[in-house]
Amino acid sequence: MFTSLRPHRHDVLIAVTGLAGGLALWAAGLHTQGGRLFDAHWVALVPLTVTAGLELLRRRLPRTALALGSLALVADQFTTGSLATILMYTDLMYAAVVYGPPAAARRIPVATFLVTVALTIGFFAWVRVPEALLIAVATGLVLFAPALTGVSVRNHREAAEAARLRADQTALLAEMDRVQAVTAERSRMARELHDMVANHLSAIAIHSTAALSIDDPGTSRDALGVIRQNSVDGLAEMRRLIGLLRESGAAGPPSAAPTLASLDALVEQAGANSASSGLTVTLDDGREESGPLPAPVELAAYRIVQESLTNALKHAAPGPVSVRLGRTRRVLTVEVSSVFGDRPGPRAPGSGAGLVGMRERVALLGGTIEAGPAPGDEDARIWRVRAELPVEERTQWG
Known part of the structure; x- marks a missing residue:
């Protein structure tokens, strides 16, 4: 607290310089007027000393310093x-x-202007000589000119401070955008990694468990074949993802993302992986509209089917697993249904990240998704995943 009450060093310098200059003028006998009420030269040192002392208050108590300075003047x-x-x-x-x-910054210039005008008119009316206009010039230089200069400096400082605050806010917003972009990219990579690898690893886990638990050479051979195929496919998917991550500085063309044209191969592979679990996977492509789809929609639809088939492999009871596609002019419908219930044989553990990833993909495209027992199924034996994705191209996906 004590340190904050100390005058600024610049104020001290101004006060010392002003007092020293005034003493030098007094010692040299230079005065601004004569024939006054107090004609002794030493009396002029009193207002000089008071004004110099008030310079120490020019920053901390500017209005008080001005009021007392006016009395000293x-x-x-x-x-x-x-x-x-x-x-x-x-x-x-x-x-x-x-x-x-x-x-005070608004009122002081107005007040000094009015005082300057009033003194000019008063002196001119009193002495009635043109030289009285010099009073206006002197008064304006002492009162109005410094006030007007202060307004200009203050406006420039406030503008500079506002510009600095805007720059800080812009930098903060840029950092927030960067963090959001990094978070969104990490979420996208997490979805891609989960959707690509979970299907293959689930099949590997189930068939490796079957090979270990069933002492039958034929079963073990079939399980090892499925394990090998899913290992190869999983490695290929991982290489594709790694290639995508390295493409930012590469000159080659980007790796192709999976599309709905690859669904036949996906369904065929899912059928091979789940045959030992009593699942039969079928694809019903009932799209009425033809023509290309936006790339984000194709990728999202493919991943939704892939993740749904992975969940069916993990949790579905023996029975049919149906994949249905439908399209109108505005919406692409993806539906995957399976029998929900207990089934014999090994199961792969689930973390729930797949459903979260599907919902995120659909939300980014502005669509809707439902996952749960099929409507009208009183026994709750059919588990259905149904997503509706808008197919009209938007300005910016996500």
């Missing part, structure tokens, strides 16, 4: 006067506008 007019007192007073006027509250 008036007192100086009854002495032989000092130019240093007048110059320091103009600095007090300037400081009151620059460092004072906003209301």
Whole structure:
């Protein structure tokens, strides 16, 4: 607290310089006027000293310094006067506008202008000579000019501060955008990695468990074949993902993302993986509309089918697993249904990340998704995943 009450070093320098200059002028016998009420030269040192002391308050108490300085300036007019007192007073006027509250910064220039006009008119009416206009010039230089200069400096400082705040806000927003972009990219990579690998690893887990638990050479051979195929396919998918991650600085063409044209191969592979679990996988492509789909829609639809088939491999009871596609002019419908219930044989564990990933993909495209017992199924034996994806191209996906 004590440190904050100390005057600024620049204020101390101004006060010392002003007082020293005034003493030098006094010692040289240079005064601004003569024939005043207090004609002794030493009396002019009183308002000089007071004004110099008020310079120490120009930042912390600018309005108080200006008020007391005005009294000192008036007192100086009854002495032989000092130019240093007048110059320091103009600095007090300037400081009151620059460092004072906003209301004072607005009122002081108006007040000094009115005082200048009033004094000009008063002196001209009193002496009635053109030289009285010099009073207007002198008063304006002492009162209005420093106030107007203070307004200009204050406006420039406030503009600079506003520009700095805008720059800080822009930098903050840019950092927030960067963090959001990184988070969104990490989420996208997590979805891609989960959807690509989970299907193959689930099949590997189920068939490896079967090979270990069933002591039959034929069963083990079939399971090892499925394991090998899913290992090869999983490695190929991982290589594709790694290639995508390295493409930002590469000159080659980007790797092709899976599309609905690859669903036949996906369904065939899912059928081979789940045959030992008593699942039969079929594809019913009932799209009425033809024509290309936006790439994000194709990828999202493919991943939804892939993840649904992976979940069926993990959890579905023996029975049919149906994949249905439908399309109108505005919406692509993806539906995967399977028998829900207990089934014999090994199961792969699930974390629930697949359903979260599907919902995120659909939300990014502005679609809807439902996952649960099929409507109208009183026994809750059919588990259905149904997603509706808008097919009209948007300005920016996600």
